């Protein structure tokens with residue numbers, strides 16, 4: 546089974562907000578909790594290029610995948626799954642164009658952050674395509690990733706998040722890591738229903 550990182554295990558938006566507040570002086574009330582994935586304009590960013598520049602700056606500042614605490618239950622749930630005999634694949638799309646020179650740092654900081662917070666995992670991969678690492682069930686917060694996983698034969702499950710609240714979004718959804726672990730264990734106990 547597998548986990549995405551950003552907004553499933555790791556508080557990516559909170560880290561970007563922390564960087565912009567502490568390094569750029571942006572007031573916190575300029576950066577409300579987002580309600581959509583492309584939330585840059587809601588925080589007063591001009592375009593995708595500015596958003597990307599801030600994300601890369603957060604990485605270069607050494608904050609991305611270093612700052613912040615895991616989402617609720619990350620350590621407990623991953624240990625619970627490993628202890629139950631599951632192989633836990635962590636797959637993150639956290640890659641930027643190689644010209645920025647931050648990908649190696651992000652890969653290293655992601656691994657160290659997972660270890661520092663006692664998050665159990667078997668493998669860690671940085672892949673834009675979440676189907677690159679075969680899994681039987683996988684948790685991601687992006688509907689398009691869930692669709693790709695399902696198309697590849699994985700039971701793709703959507704982590705409820707700020708940007709996927711559209712009521713027409715009909716993917717299988719959980720609201721917590723613990724709820725996902727329950728689903729995985731139920732799936733293991735009843736493989737014929739998967």
Ligand SMILES: [Mg+2]
Pocket residue numbers: 549550551552553685686687
């Ligand atoms: Mg994510």
